[in-house]
Amino acid sequence: MKFKRSSSQVRRSLKWLAIAFATITATLVLLSAPSLAATQTSTLTVYRDPSCSCCGGWMSHLVSEGFEIEEIATSKMNLVKQQQGVPNRLASCxxxxxxxxxxxxxxxxxxxxxxxxxxxxxxxxxxxxxPIGTPGMEDGERREPFTVFWFDRQGNAGAFNRYVFEKLN
Structure with missing residues (x-):
C-alpha cells in the first residue's frame, strides 16, 4: 500500500523538520555556552617580580589544572597590586x-x-x-593552615575558603 502526500503536506513536514533542527541546534549551543566561557577565560596573566622563584611552582600547578599562563616579569609589582585593588594586608609575591x-x-x-x-x-x-604548603610553596609533607580571602575595591575582605591540615606525628 502506497501513501501519496500532497505538496502542502510535504511542505508542512519540511517546515516541522526545519523547526526541530533549529531547536536542537539552539539547545546544543546553549548547553555548550558555559564550557565556551570557561575556555575563553582559562588564561591567567601572571605578573611577577623577576627575582621571585616560587611563582614558577604556582604557575606549574595552574597549568597542571588546565589553565594557560601569560607571564609578565616586572619590577613594578606594587603598582600592579594597586591597579588590581589588592589590599596591602593581603599582598603576596x-x-x-x-x-x-x-x-x-x-x-x-x-x-x-x-x-x-x-x-x-x-x-x-x-x-x-x-604559607608553606600552598601551590608553589610546597615543603615535603609540611603544610600551614591558610585562608583564601575575597576582596573588593573598597578594601573589604572575607574568607572565600579555608585550608586546615592535620599535624603529622
Missing amino acids: HTATIGGYAIEGHVPAKDIKRLLAQQPQVAGIAVAGM
Missing part, C-alpha cells in the same frame, strides 16, 4: 588576572575555578603572604 578578577598569591586552582564559576561581585581572591 605575584598577582594574576583572569576573567576580570585579580588573583593574589598562591591561590589553589580549584578556588580560581570556583571564582570563575560563581562570578561573585568582588575584585578578586588572595592568599596573603607565602
